[in-house]
Amino acid sequence: MPAAAAAAADYLRLGEAEAVLVRATATALALAEAFCGQRLIVRGFEQTLVAAPGWQRLAELPVRAITAPAAGAAIDIDGHGIGWVRSGAAVTVAYSAGLAANWDLLAAPLQQGVVLLAAHLFEHRDGRAEPPAAVAALWRPYRRMRLAAEARP
Template sequence: MEAAITAAAAAAADYLRMAAADRVLVRAAAAALALAEAFCGQRLIERRFDQPVVASPDWQLLDEAPVRAIVAPVDGVALDIDRGGIGWVRAAATGTVSYTAGLAADWATVPAPIAQGVVLLAAHLFEHRDGRGEPPAAVAALWRPYRRLRLATAVQR
């Protein structure tokens, strides 16, 4: 994730016509990436997650999406990733499941509208360090097609 933050900060520096990103712009880029993930409801950059699961005959939903791969360190675990990138686990014993989730492998493969929204928001946060001014409306418009919403916390499969 650090490499993606650095790359996003460099893209924001280019947008702002700066020679290089300073610490403030790097923090703004990190915040913009985190806000993009929160708004879109999915992880943008692929990374590893560990999630505890309880022994149950029911399928359990993994917290992060889109899931790329699931690793079950113990026997008796059924795994599934549906076509929407939602991960499911059914465990015969309580334990921890490791998995990778993320829309893109790195900053270079993040869809262009999401990346542009991150750059715009990072530039806005940098330029409005005093907290004044509304974020550009274009940011939400760029991210909206990639937004995933969950309608309920308890999901039956």
């Protein structure tokens, strides 16, 4: 997130990212991930799955790699970046998920939306102004929505 905070600081023409701006940027990035329904910057996750006979879906998207499956567990990552695990026993799975390896590799519209929202949160710390509509417009092409539960054959 330091790169995102630096980008927002540049946008606001601040010499140095202040603590308030760092918090606003972290919030903007978290809101972007919630809006888009996927992780933007790759990072690690652990998820414990209960014993089940069929395939179980990993929670975070898009899965890049499943790094620590339990012995005897079958794993797969489908073409949509959904991670799947099948195991007859309860397992804890370590995996990485995210669209881009770092801030600099994130798509420009996602970056700009985070910067605009961070700047908005910084400039309107009193919370009295609506966020810019452009933020949602920038993020909308990257939004993943679930209309029904995915089932693995």
